[in-house]
Amino acid sequence: MDLQEILKQLGETFLDWKAIGEVLPKMFAVGLPNTLVLAVTSGVIGTVLGMLLALMGISRNPVARWIARVYTDILRGLPPVLTILVIGLGFGPIIRQLSGSTSPYPMAIAALSLMSGAYIGEIFRSGIQSVDKGQLEATRALGFGYGPAMRLVVVPQGVRRVLPALVNQFIALIKESSLVFLLGLVATEREIFQIGKDAASTSGNLSPYVAAAIFYLALTIPLTHFVNWIDRRLRSGRPEKKEPDEAAAVVGKGAQA
Amino acid sequence: MSEFVSGTLTAKNIHLSFGSNRVLRGIDLHVEKGTTASVIGPSGSGKSTLLRVMNRLIEPEQGDILLDGRSVLKDNPDELRRRIGMVFQQFNLFPHKTVAENITLALRKLRRMSKERAREEALAQLDLVGLKHKADARPANLSGGQQQRVAIARALAMKPEVMFFDEATSALDPELVKGVLALMTDLAKGGMTMVVVTHEMGFSRNVSDTVTFMDAGVVVETGSPEQLFTEPRTDRLKGFLSDVL
Numbered sequence: 001m002d003l004q005e006i007l008k009q010l011g012e013t014f015l016d017w018k019a020i021g022e023v024l025p026k027m028f029a030v031g032l033p034n035t036l037v038l039a040v041t042s043g044v045i046g047t048v049l050g051m052l053l054a055l056m057g058i059s060r061n062p063v064a065r066w067i068a069r070v071y072t073d074i075l076r077g078l079p080p081v082l083t084i085l086v087i088g089l090g091f092g093p094i095i096r097q098l099s100g101s102t103s104p105y106p107m108a109i110a111a112l113s114l115m116s117g118a119y120i121g122e123i124f125r126s127g128i129q130s131v132d133k134g135q136l137e138a139t140r141a142l143g144f145g146y147g148p149a150m151r152l153v154v155v156p157q158g159v160r161r162v163l164p165a166l167v168n169q170f171i172a173l174i175k176e177s178s179l180v181f182l183l184g185l186v187a188t189e190r191e192i193f194q195i196g197k198d199a200a201s202t203s204g205n206l207s208p209y210v211a212a213a214i215f216y217l218a219l220t221i222p223l224t225h226f227v228n229w230i231d232r233r234l235r236s237g238r239p240e241k242k243e244p245d246e247a248a249a250v251v252g253k254g255a256q257a
Numbered sequence: 258m259s260e261f262v263s264g265t266l267t268a269k270n271i272h273l274s275f276g277s278n279r280v281l282r283g284i285d286l287h288v289e290k291g292t293t294a295s296v297i298g299p300s301g302s303g304k305s306t307l308l309r310v311m312n313r314l315i316e317p318e319q320g321d322i323l324l325d326g327r328s329v330l331k332d333n334p335d336e337l338r339r340r341i342g343m344v345f346q347q348f349n350l351f352p353h354k355t356v357a358e359n360i361t362l363a364l365r366k367l368r369r370m371s372k373e374r375a376r377e378e379a380l381a382q383l384d385l386v387g388l389k390h391k392a393d394a395r396p397a398n399l400s401g402g403q404q405q406r407v408a409i410a411r412a413l414a415m416k417p418e419v420m421f422f423d424e425a426t427s428a429l430d431p432e433l434v435k436g437v438l439a440l441m442t443d444l445a446k447g448g449m450t451m452v453v454v455t456h457e458m459g460f461s462r463n464v465s466d467t468v469t470f471m472d473a474g475v476v477v478e479t480g481s482p483e484q485l486f487t488e489p490r491t492d493r494l495k496g497f498l499s500d501v502l
Binding site for chain 2: 132134135137138139140141142143144145148152153156157160
């Protein structure tokens with residue numbers, strides 16, 4: 001087999017334009033919306049859960065701290081595939097009996113949310129704890145209670161600092177959402193990866209996977225660059241000229257005192 | 258500068274420990290309405306901790322704190338702190354907010370002022386410290402001296418009855434110290450009740466009405482600047498003065 005033949009074979013396996021073209025409509029109509037719904041919904045729930053875990057993790061209540069710690073250690077320590085299977089298959093039947101819904105879709109979202117919540121919680125916690133203690137002290141000295149001081153001054157600064165890490169977590173979530181195919185979603189609920197997988201198994205050609213890859217990259221690469229952009233902006237701040245202390249010598253009315 | 262509604266502050270027999278470290282061991286301090294008390298002493302003597310106990314950022318283990326003759330230990334500590342302004346060594350401005358927003362935050366959330374009213378008040382306070390033109394800048398784009406003057410304006414906007422200064426000029430470049438001290442002098446002369454923890458012996462001697470020398474958690478000497486600086490009675494104060502002067 002010479003090089004030309006190898007290339008030809010690879011081309012037919014991965015870049016069969018006909019196979020890619022055939023899977024595109026379904027990718028746009030079913031796969032992309034489902035991936036987005038899974039990632040965005042569990043991203044939002046995971047962010048709320050993560051903030052709760054972060055606040056518990058830094059609270060003065062040892063029970064709250066302990067709960068946050070144990071939760072985070074377990075959910076971060078398990079492989080995503082195991083979490084998704086255990087939650088989806090284990091809790092699915094219970095939900096089915098309670099709600100009558102047979103769709104594993106909510107279970108998929110729950111598993112992704114619980115998982116990302118653990119990671120996002122650690123991201124938020126590190127951000128909040130990196131804020132200088134003087135910020136809380138100054139806010140409290142003005143007369144704010146602990147809760148409002150955290151909410152108005154400390155948490156916003158902490159979150160701002162970890163935005164790049166947070167967006168990275170969303171990128172991971174988009175990719176991990178592909179694992180929900182393990183739960184056996186019905187045709188209309190299938191996401192990018194499974195649409196690709198289905199098409200690949202019916203056609204016996206791997207090109208639909210390439211189509212799926214392009215869809216993932218179209219989502220993740222812009223986000224990666226968005227992270228870099230935020231990161232640069234946070235590092236350098238807005239380009240404003242730092243002025244010398246021109247007023248230091250003449251302190252308003254103080255100087256004449 | 259306009260008059261202030263100042264109060265008289267008294268701390269009685271304040272005790273505080275951090276674990277086995279007895280930081281404050283029976284501190285008494287009396288600051289008459291409209292006067293300035295400076296607190297001097299070596300680092301680690303408990304000066305800054307005393308300020309934090311007197312506005313209840315840290316609760317004392319024993320002793321009493323009185324504002325205008327009434328004990329404040331049973332009050333809501335958040336409400337007490339609205340009556341006592343505090344200025345920090347590291348300024349502690351909110352970096353994610355503009356200069357004006359640093360001042361309006363407490364006015365809007367705690368004093369329930371409208372956005373316009375709070376902004377007006379913030380600009381008036383900034384004008385007093387000579388920084389009205391920086392209202393919409395971020396703290397990071399100001400010099401240290403300007404930041405500290407914003408921090409003073411932020412505290413003054415709450416119309417406090419007492420102002421605390423915790424080594425307010427220690428983090429400043431030498432050429433910026435003068436401006437901040439001038440502003441503090443101005444406040445003292447305007448009749449604000451002030452407690453000033455400082456290493457600026459010139460300020461302590463020339464501006465304050467009383468000087469308190471602390472060492473190892475106790476008040477070693479207290480009296481007029483004249484008394485302490487020209488006739489120190491204890492060896493500890495003599496030693497301290499010969500080190501810093």
